[in-house]
Amino acid sequence: MNEHELMQSLEHRAGGVEPGAAPLAAMTGRAATIRKRRSLVTAVAAAAAVAVVATTISLVGLGDETSAPDVVSPDGGSFLDDALAVLPGDSLQLSFSAPSAAAARLGLDRSSQEAYDADLVDNLVADPETGVDDTGGLFTPLSVYVEGLADRPVNDYHVVWTAFGTSGPPAGIGTEASYQVYRMTPGTDLDALADELVAAGLDEDEVRGRRHVYAESVAEVASQAGLIADVYPLDFYDVTIDTEADLLITGRGSSEVLEVLDGERESLADTGTFDDVIGDLEQVELIDASAGAECYGEAGEVQEPEAAGYLVTGGDDGSVGLTARVVLSDEATAATDLDARVALFEQGPLGEAEAPLAEYGAYDVTLDGWVVELSLSEMSSQTVRDLTRLPYSIIGC
């Protein structure tokens, strides 16, 4: 196939897709809403403290819900510990973020949902062309829908932490074993969410005593814009709620999570699959980790990891710490990997620019038993994220 044929084939392939009309109103309406919120926040900030509360309650009509959600880890431990105790122990993929921790570090205004949303949007749209950020674990899968979810029972304001994973080998949303778990702030009205989804056409039954709303096929209930009930992401076509635990689970893998909650299945805290990736880091805001991922191919003597991932931790001064860890099978393998990986860092190609690692920022490599650890600085968490994802990955093989 020559270049001309390739162009024709791509044109023909793409021509088979007939998008719906551009949702221009949704886009411009969203931007307009952002502007209104900023104006509201500015006006409210000028008022006396008591008037702030009264004005906010009056304007947004949220009554008692305007008080800041009580963001605490249910067992008093870290948010990550809480998540690991809920997630199925055979999960080989883990993406965790704790927006409540990141919001506290960044100083987002939690005095009301409107204030929080406005601050969230400010972070969401900051320099998308550069990808520079210190947002750490601020965002969830709901973040990009902040405008549409503003008056809905479930949105970012109420998320303490969230984790995506799969029970078994890595897979994608929509596969049987994938799940997205949200720990919500106490009192979040998850029943209202379920009612809303049922009203939008989803079926309802019970799974292990919890309310479960679902569609047999996402095609039955997704709008042309790819949303459920006009505002929620696609994985909300299968939702299970546990109102006592303030847990929302989306995706087909909810039953495995419920088995953990019922004490009938091991959790990740039990199996410790990612313990060496996490190490002794505290204030973890974000993790992207995998165990047993396949290697891309040739990378010298770089070894195939048992598990690997990158983590963002929050600092008391508002900064973020960036760490990547590669867990090898034993100390000898790790020593071999260290030498090869250091050579890879020095020579590249790594990341988007296919450059040596030093061109992205500063780094320090250490070996701790069977774990190769990178401490990274002078680069954004987005850059680190890309460095761990692209084909020329710092933690891959």
Add this chain to the structure above:
Amino acid sequence: MSTSRDTEFGEYVAARWTRLVRAAVLLGCSPHEAEDVTQTALTRCLVKWSKVRRADDRDAYVYRILVNTFTDSRRRRWTGERATEELPEPASVRERSAFDEVHERDAIDRALGNLAVDQRTAVVLRYYLNQSEAQMAETLQVAPGTVKSRLARALKAMAVDPELADQASTTDEGGPR
């Protein structure tokens, strides 16, 4: 936002929406996901519209946001992911799903899917969005030499793709286009 800017943005979206959605599909999105990614990208552009309109190459700027948005959408996924559930397609696509057309579409999808993400992006920018290598370098924020090497690797991989070879021979014989 001023009415004139709304109007200008609206005209831009009207002119580019279909092309951007289709580009997102070629990048690896399902049709519905492509609309979502495109909408998110354009919303980001709208917020920064004053910057977009000042750009020397407005399309290149928007493509850059689209590629970044697509990459963000893949943040939670892991290499080797294979979704097993077919997402809904527009009725017009379903109606055209004759065997040959499905075969051709699948061949292209699989060939693109076998490329590394950066190579696939390069192919879409060069051969679907018709960017020059200089424009691609600007869009991807990489050196022109990097663009060349990515395209070269992608074309090399696609040249030996057996399904595409079959497709090319079918096309040469007057098969479905």
